[in-house]
Amino acid sequence: MFFLYAPHPLTVAAIGTLLTGSFIYVALGWWKLRQSRQELERINKCLPPRGVYRNLEPFIAFDMILSLLSAAKNKKLLQWFNGHFQTYGPTFVVQTIPKYAIHTTEAENIKTAYSLKFDDWSVRPARQSFKHLMNGSTFMSDGAAWSHSRGILRPMFVKDRITDLELYEAHFQKLLKLIPEDGSTFDISALFHRYAFDVSSEFLFGESLDSLGSPTDAKVQLAHDIELTIQDAADRFRKSLLYRWLRRPGVDQAVSNVLSSTTRYAQEALDRAVEDQKHARGEHKATRPYSFLDEMARQTQDLERMSHEATSLMFAGKDTTAGLLGSMWYLFARHPEVWDKLLAEVDQLEGAPPTYEWVKNAKYLRYCEHEAMRLYPVTPILPPRVANKNTVLPLGGGKDGKSPLFVPKGTALIVHIYSANRRQEIYGKDAEEFKPERWEDLRPGWAYTPFGGGPRICVGQQFALTEVYYLTVRLMQHFRRIECRDSRPFIEDLAGVILSPDGGVQVGLYPA
Numbered sequence: 001m002f003f004l005y006a007p008h009p010l011t012v013a014a015i016g017t018l019l020t021g022s023f024i025y026v027a028l029g030w031w032k033l034r035q036s037r038q039e040l041e042r043i044n045k046c047l048p049p050r051g052v053y054r055n056l057e058p059f060i061a062f063d064m065i066l067s068l069l070s071a072a073k074n075k076k077l078l079q080w081f082n083g084h085f086q087t088y089g090p091t092f093v094v095q096t097i098p099k100y101a102i103h104t105t106e107a108e109n110i111k112t113a114y115s116l117k118f119d120d121w122s123v124r125p126a127r128q129s130f131k132h133l134m135n136g137s138t139f140m141s142d143g144a145a146w147s148h149s150r151g152i153l154r155p156m157f158v159k160d161r162i163t164d165l166e167l168y169e170a171h172f173q174k175l176l177k178l179i180p181e182d183g184s185t186f187d188i189s190a191l192f193h194r195y196a197f198d199v200s201s202e203f204l205f206g207e208s209l210d211s212l213g214s215p216t217d218a219k220v221q222l223a224h225d226i227e228l229t230i231q232d233a234a235d236r237f238r239k240s241l242l243y244r245w246l247r248r249p250g251v252d253q254a255v256s257n258v259l260s261s262t263t264r265y266a267q268e269a270l271d272r273a274v275e276d277q278k279h280a281r282g283e284h285k286a287t288r289p290y291s292f293l294d295e296m297a298r299q300t301q302d303l304e305r306m307s308h309e310a311t312s313l314m315f316a317g318k319d320t321t322a323g324l325l326g327s328m329w330y331l332f333a334r335h336p337e338v339w340d341k342l343l344a345e346v347d348q349l350e351g352a353p354p355t356y357e358w359v360k361n362a363k364y365l366r367y368c369e370h371e372a373m374r375l376y377p378v379t380p381i382l383p384p385r386v387a388n389k390n391t392v393l394p395l396g397g398g399k400d401g402k403s404p405l406f407v408p409k410g411t412a413l414i415v416h417i418y419s420a421n422r423r424q425e426i427y428g429k430d431a432e433e434f435k436p437e438r439w440e441d442l443r444p445g446w447a448y449t450p451f452g453g454g455p456r457i458c459v460g461q462q463f464a465l466t467e468v469y470y471l472t473v474r475l476m477q478h479f480r481r482i483e484c485r486d487s488r489p490f491i492e493d494l495a496g497v498i499l500s501p502d503g504g505v506q507v508g509l510y511p512a
């Protein structure tokens with residue numbers, strides 16, 4: 001029987017040659033990689049990392065994941081990382097057998113990855129949880145595709161586009177009606193979220209979702225679905241392997257409504273662009289408020305791309321802006337001396353609404369925002385970048401952590417803004433305190449990057465800041481006194497990916 005099934009000697013020889021050839025090919029590839037790695041390490045004088053977080057279970061770092069989950073459950077995730085930076089120094093490595101991740105607070109490392117060696121790092125591999133919503137957006141792209149989309153986006157955020165203060169004023173008037181005038185306690189951060197929602201939707205779609213007014217049922221549903229979709233994207237990112245079993249009910253329908261609604265808004269903008277071309281050019285600008293999608297329709301007819309870009313901007317801009325307002329007002333409520341000083345600056349306007357130039361030049365207002373963003377940065381941990389080739393970071397290697405660090409292809413780099421902003425070497429011994437005055441002569445450069453940095457710096461930064469400054473001034477012109485109604489210390493809430501105080505910002509406000 002055996003004889004019947006024995007392979008022909010030529011077949012055996014062919015298989016043998018194939019196997020040996022493959023082995024040599026793989027071995028040569030591995031040897032070449034090792035050589036180039038050693039060469040890179042030698043040229044750059046790389047040393048092994050100073051801080052290494054070692055896992056007992058070295059494959060998926062199960063012990064670290066459990067420890068992180070427990071810290072997150074106790075609302076101490078940021079403190080957990082902060083503690084590890086105290087132990088290991090400003091850069092540490094988490095090693096598992098398949099790959100490793102670098103956590104850093106070091107300005108030079110951030111500058112290198114975000115600017116000097118920008119091309120060595122990609123964002124897309126770590127943003128897969130957003131793919132179903134914004135696959136073609138700037139936020140998701142790398143390389144030439146990113147340059148192209150960012151180029152389309154840029155003109156929409158230039159000065160004349162973001163100085164439409166009427167947009168902010170109209171929604172401020174609606175917000176004002178919802179604030180109790182008798183000093184009774186309310187959560188001002190919840191109103192900031194609705195305000196940012198309405199401003200963003202009007203800016204993006206040309207139509208506000210009107211969450212501060214009397215929205216239609218369809219708008220209420222869309223607002224609900226956008227919130228659910230944002231939470232779901234955060235779940236996908238955090239729970240990765242377990243996500244399938246831990247999905248929130250109604251997610252599929254919510255995602256589908258968000259996508260079909262943004263597609264409808266995009267289609268309407270394209271139709272208007274066609275109408276405009278038929279009539280005098282740019283006619284709609286006189287009759288309609290400026291909309292991001294209208295502007296985009298002048299540059300592309302790609303419906304999916306427009307819908308994905310608008311969705312990504314809604315995600316990137318809404319909670320972040322509300323989060324910054326929340327941090328500032330959380331701190332104002334606890335620092336009456338800062339409130340009084342800012343009030344004096346605001347009073348220079350003698351009650352008139354501020355102009356764009358005024359908010360840009362209001363120094364103390366800017367210091368307050370910088371200081372709030374320093375202590376409670378809206379995005380306390382930036383989304384990871386992944387090395388697309390072997391590369392080097394300037395710091396983190398050697399016994400003192402001052403030597404360059406070799407970074408193998410596939411390594412994730414995670415920048416910790418929250419911990420970077422508390423480094424005593426940069427901010428002094430009082431780094432934990434709220435002192436806007438420190439910004440009079442503080443220039444931390446790459447040590448302070450709440451909006452990211454380099455070519456991918458937040459495209460909406462000026463839009464967000466104008467919105468935040470304008471609303472703060474207008475509220476302070478109306479309400480002259482603030483009282484804190486929550487004596488608990490700051491407890492982190494990272495329910496989305498945005499940092500806010502647990503329990504909101506409970507205050508009482510009094511008009512003049």
Ligand code: HEM
Pocket residue numbers: 138139150312313314316317318320321324378379382383449450451452453455456457458459460461463464
């Ligand atoms: C206080 C408010 C905001 C904060 C703190 C903030 C923060 C950030 C940060 C840190 C990044 C860089 C992420 C990285 O490099 O990994 C970023 C990118 C981005 N932000 Fe913002 N953002 C804010 C508001 C906005 C607004 C209002 C918009 C638009 C309406 C916006 C649109 C974007 C976009 C499109 C990107 C991706 C840019 C690119 O990849 O080229 N952001 N933002």
